Amino acid sequence: MKDPPSPIDEAMLDRIHGSMIGMALGDALGAHVEFRPRQYLVENPVVDLKGGGTWGLEKGQFTDDTSMALCLANSLVARRGYVPYDQLVRYKWWYRDGYMSSTGRCFDIGTATKRSLCIFERRQREFAVKHQIPLNQIDFLSDPDLLKKFDVNCSEEGVAGNGALMRLAPVPLFFYKRSTRAVQYSGRSGLVTHGDEKAYDACRYYGALIVAAVNGATKEELVDKNFYEKHKKWFGNKSLHPDIEKIAQGSYQKGGYDKGIRGIGYIVNALEAALWAFWSDNGSFRNGVLAAVNLGDDADTTAAIYGQLAGAHYGYENLPEEWRKEVYAKKFIQCLSKWIVYEGTNWSPDGSKTSEIASVIVDKSPFTSNTNLNELSAGYYVGEIEDDESVLKPTNVLKCSHGSDVMDKTGDIPAVDCSNKDVKTFLLSPHYYHLQEKVANAAIESTYLFLKKLGFNRKKI
Numbered sequence: 001m002k003d004p005p006s007p008i009d010e011a012m013l014d015r016i017h018g019s020m021i022g023m024a025l026g027d028a029l030g031a032h033v034e035f036r037p038r039q040y041l042v043e044n045p046v047v048d049l050k051g052g053g054t055w056g057l058e059k060g061q062f063t064d065d066t067s068m069a070l071c072l073a074n075s076l077v078a079r080r081g082y083v084p085y086d087q088l089v090r091y092k093w094w095y096r097d098g099y100m101s102s103t104g105r106c107f108d109i110g111t112a113t114k115r116s117l118c119i120f121e122r123r124q125r126e127f128a129v130k131h132q133i134p135l136n137q138i139d140f141l142s143d144p145d146l147l148k149k150f151d152v153n154c155s156e157e158g159v160a161g162n163g164a165l166m167r168l169a170p171v172p173l174f175f176y177k178r179s180t181r182a183v184q185y186s187g188r189s190g191l192v193t194h195g196d197e198k199a200y201d202a203c204r205y206y207g208a209l210i211v212a213a214v215n216g217a218t219k220e221e222l223v224d225k226n227f228y229e230k231h232k233k234w235f236g237n238k239s240l241h242p243d244i245e246k247i248a249q250g251s252y253q254k255g256g257y258d259k260g261i262r263g264i265g266y267i268v269n270a271l272e273a274a275l276w277a278f279w280s281d282n283g284s285f286r287n288g289v290l291a292a293v294n295l296g297d298d299a300d301t302t303a304a305i306y307g308q309l310a311g312a313h314y315g316y317e318n319l320p321e322e323w324r325k326e327v328y329a330k331k332f333i334q335c336l337s338k339w340i341v342y343e344g345t346n347w348s349p350d351g352s353k354t355s356e357i358a359s360v361i362v363d364k365s366p367f368t369s370n371t372n373l374n375e376l377s378a379g380y381y382v383g384e385i386e387d388d389e390s391v392l393k394p395t396n397v398l399k400c401s402h403g404s405d406v407m408d409k410t411g412d413i414p415a416v417d418c419s420n421k422d423v424k425t426f427l428l429s430p431h432y433y434h435l436q437e438k439v440a441n442a443a444i445e446s447t448y449l450f451l452k453k454l455g456f457n458r459k460k461i
Contacts, residue, residue, distance in 0.1 A: 022311020
């Protein structure tokens with residue numbers, strides 16, 4: 001993958017990359033003990049990255065927390081701004097087809113998120129009929145007037161799970177130069193799947209902390225009980241929900257589990273637990289993330305939320321090296337982090353270009369029939385190096401998914417690090433079942449445009 005076309009702020013990259021990898025590390029550390037009760041973690045504390053456990057993952061693979069964050073980050077970069085409809089489309093791709101999953105499938109999804117995405121799909125179908133849009137093009141709306149007419153808030157009051165917070169980081173990272181926008185969009189990003197005011201304000205507050213962290217705020221400033229009051233303009237002078245306000249005023253600054261800190265799915269508890277881990281980590285990401293995991297219950301999400309802020313504060317280079325090298329799709333996340341810096345730096349309210357996303361359909365499907373998601377026999381996955389340019393072309397594969405191993409029939413082309421000595425294997429997404437081939441073609445076309453943004457040239461299909 002090529003870097004952005006012009007230099008970026010390396011110090012900012014260290015923090016943004018740190019936030020993204022910190023989130024993935026927290027997710028991966030907690031994944032194999034997700035849903036385990038506190039007492040189990042007391043008796044069997046997590047001290048290192050492991051595979052197996054709840055989901056049978058390989059060491060370093062992540063769950064829904066990071067997958068949804070990568071969906072969100074991809075949307076921000078590809079659309080060059082905040083387009084919630086496109087974010088929901090990518091969440092849907094993840095849910096239905098494993099887009100941005102570390103295994104090629106959606107294996108871990110919260111009840112509220114699943115319900116919201118089903119509502120979104122129903123609204124898409126109704127919207128397509130009403131506005132005479134072919135159903136195989138509904139994922140690729142780019143007309144601003146049509147986008148304004150679509151109701152993207154697919155949840156309701158009372159839905160306040162931690163799923164809104166676990167994926168948050170890309171929004172404040174992308175809008176790091178515009179704090180008010182970052183806080184505003186952070187809140188809105190949660191509402192699309194979690195409609196409660198507490199979810200909205202938890203995302204606003206945590207988004208503000210991440211913005212402050214990537215811009216160099218000290219630990220003391222980030223855990224200041226008056227942080228909200230000192231940054232009230234970032235919040236549009238709009239008050240926080242009382243439950244979130246208590247946290248902002250320092251309710252988390254106390255002993256851990258014995259004093260009521262809980263790593264459970266309710267967003268208020270999740271926010272408090274992540275901030276407790278950050279406040280009490282003694283300047284060590286390792287200490288904080290393990291403390292978050294060892295609270296038990298929704299361990300991966302608590303730790304992923306911690307990792308977003310702690311990674312932004314400590315920076316990538318200060319994360320444990322032996323863990324960093326184990327993160328799944330780490331080169332992809334690094335490249336994506338660079339583009340978050342690049343596009344975020346250059347973003348302006350008048351400069352977002354949404355018209356570049358594909359609304360065209362490729363005429364012929366690249367897929368063979370009678371295949372399923374993890375056993376596709378053909379597709380556009382490999383780019384050979386010809387004349388110093390990357391050319392996307394079909395190749396036979398044994399296994400194809402969004403992040404799981406993709407290899408040729410000799411087994412010589414692992415895709416975890418996106419390359420080997422002869423060819424580069426890209427994590428192209430989404431890959432669809434043959435029954436959805438028209439939608440798949442449109443999605444692949446969109447992926448081509450995203451890769452073009454990253455510097456690849458498509459000479460032929």
